[in-house]
Amino acid sequence: MTDHVVNLVVNGVPHEVRVPARRLLSDCLRHDLGYTGTHVGCEHGVCGACTVLVDGAPMRSCLLFAVSVDGSSVTTVEGCRAPGGGLGPVQQAFQDCHGLQCGFCTPGFITTITAYLRENPDPTEAQAREAIGGNLCRCTGYQNIVASVLRAAALVREPAP
């Protein structure tokens, strides 16, 4: 089985990597490229912890082969920071609302919510719940994550001074 050359732009930085076809995007990001912010939970698409944005759309990186998304732009949680550094709006909202405890699931939530707010900048509470329906959290009971979605929406609409 031959290796394949894969080109990915991760958080704006171009990378060329040589991987076997069976390399999952999640493992390529973590092990080949060092983006360990992407967490791997269930590895069969249920938990959502490994969610990254592929050309802007949230996808499960554990259900993609790196070779299959050759040429794509990928955004991981590391790419969700503020443009000038520091916490991005969704990250800030999680801090403000205590939206995480152990933090294992958080990268998947941050990427999912970042993409969702581009689609719907002013969600209702019900829409916020629906938006995070594909991400599991075993600590928080979700209430503070729902609050974080609404807080993040407010921060995106009107950035804090």
Next chain:
Amino acid sequence: MKPPAFTYHRPATVEEALATLDRVGPDGKVLAGGQSLVPVLNMRLAAPGHLVDINRLTALSYIRAGNGSVRVGALARHADVGRSPAALPLMRQATAHVAHPAIRNRGTTVGSLVHADPAAELPAVLSLVDGSVSLASTGGVRTVAAAEFFTGPLESAVRPGELAVEATFPVPPPGTRSAWLEVSRRRGDYAVCGVGVLVTLDPGGRVTRARACYISVGPTPIVVDLTDAAPDWDAAGRLAAAAVDPGDDVHATAAYRRHLVRVLTARACAMAVADD
């Protein structure tokens, strides 16, 4: 939880894909969205020697309405179908229940048909509208009606060397309303029971036809004609509950699934008719 090694093929044209599939035969598997295939590989439930990745065949990413039907190409993602004005309302209603947005962004409608999971939504929609799937190979194209396409749980009529290039969803008669309802343990999880309905009204508002499809209550999608009971939707629910034969499993008893068939049928029909 890592997939077994395989030889990767990335054809640039449909012809190249068919030639590759022909060459690798039963040891080959098509990779479209991979949202069902990759979990199967990660769990080592399958180990095909060759994967033929069709993600570069962008000519197949269409959703087109015309000549009395909606045609969906092999590379149209669930998310594309879910927001396409060309799709049937029932296709959009059902697609909203397919897993989660992150899965719908990659998974394909035609891939879901080929995977033929008895809990999947779009196979039931295709069955309800009497649709079909076009299967291409180096030998030509054959079209298989939904009734013959879904042959068992996770089994479809696709043969080694074939690529499902397109699904055709005929447009229901004018005056037809639709609804989709399902119950699952968690949002986006496999349905314990799902129901799609098509109710056709004449210009006077009288029901001329009512049909429903069901998921997760049999090995393949089940279609039941409810016209005789309409517009008594409670009676329609009872008719449907008598027509299905669900099994017990770890998620629900047969009796509970039958109960859901009865209740969801009545609700979905009432919803479809009330919808304006």
